[in-house]
Amino acid sequence: MSDAGRSDMGDLFDELDELEALVEGEAAREQVRETMRTAMEASGNAGAFGRVIHxxxxxxxxxxxxxxxxxxxxxxxxxxxxxxxxxxxxxxxxxxxxxxxxxxxxxxxxxxxxxQEVRVANPxxxxxxxxxxxxxxxxxxxxxxxxxxxxxxxxxxxxxxxxxxxxxxxxxxxxxxxxxxxxxx
Known part of the structure; x- marks a missing residue:
């Protein structure tokens, strides 16, 4: 949960990361990754602020x-x-x-x-x-x-x-x- 007591895009990505680690089978993991890509694109349409930077x-x-x-x-x-x-x-x-x-x-x-919500990718x-x-x-x-x-x-x-x-x-x-x-x- 964010500081305001409600979920934000960062919380969604955290949940999807956890879900990806839990699901069994490559098809299910790919579905979670596709959902993450869709969420990333959706967050990118929110204007300059409030997007997840990845x-x-x-x-x-x-x-x-x-x-x-x-x-x-x-x-x-x-x-x-x-x-x-x-x-x-x-x-x-x-x-x-x-x-x-x-x-x-x-x-x-x-x-x-x-x-901004900044995510570390490929350190x-x-x-x-x-x-x-x-x-x-x-x-x-x-x-x-x-x-x-x-x-x-x-x-x-x-x-x-x-x-x-x-x-x-x-x-x-x-x-x-x-x-x-x-x-x-």
């Missing part, structure tokens, strides 16, 4: 890129990014803490905040959700490429460059997470 495809990747870039452009042009990056570069525990904070925020946005190594790899990968690559291409980092001083990238990575990863889940694909 899997991570090219559309999700492009939405994450857009969100990351939108949140990253101000970081690339603002001098404060370099000031904070310089501060963090000289304090590695704070640098790691900032990175950890970014990771925590993204996990919270995607899986905890309940903005890498059976553990790491593809959505997290996509969001973090897009954010890290976008931060490195954007800051390097615009001359905002100097890789001859790697610790300073990493500090700047981590500062930009934080809002870019938030933008990527929101860009990915808000359209609801």
């Amino acid at each position: 899997g991570f495809d090219r559309a999700d990747l492009s939405e994450a890129v857009l969100g990351s870039i939108l949140f990253g452009i101000p970081m690339a042009v603002e001098g404060g990014t370099q000031e904070v990056g310089t501060f963090l570069a000289s304090r590695p525990p704070f640098l790691l803490g900032t990175f950890g904070f970014a990771v925590s925020l993204v996990v919270g946005i995607i899986y905890v905040a309940d903005i 890498v190594f059976g553990v790491v959700p593809r959505r997290l790899i996509g969001v973090f990968g897009v954010s890290a690559i976008a931060a490195v490429v954007m800051l390097t291409a615009w001359g905002r980092v100097d890789w001859t001083t790697p610790m300073l460059a990493v500090g700047d990238v981590v500062v930009a990575f934080l809002p870019m990863s938030i933008g990527a997470a929101l860009g990915d889940i808000l359209p609801g694909s």
Whole structure:
């Protein structure tokens, strides 16, 4: 049951997963899978909010890129990014803490905040959700490429460059997470 005391699409998928594990015979399991596909399609017609987000495809990747870039452009042009990056570069525990904070925020946005019902599909190594790899990968690559291409980092001083990238990575990863889940694909 959901917090409001009534069932939602997430509850339906949980019940269907349990049913699939209980039924005997391949034909019965296939019928449960077909019901799950139908429910997934039905939840996809509910508009941007209230849909169950399952899997991570090219559309999700492009939405994450857009969100990351939108949140990253101000970081690339603002001098404060370099000031904070310089501060963090000289304090590695704070640098790691900032990175950890970014990771925590993204996990919270995607899986905890309940903005959308997000399901993990085909995790890498059976553990790491593809959505997290996509969001973090897009954010890290976008931060490195954007800051390097615009001359905002100097890789001859790697610790300073990493500090700047981590500062930009934080809002870019938030933008990527929101860009990915808000359209609801």
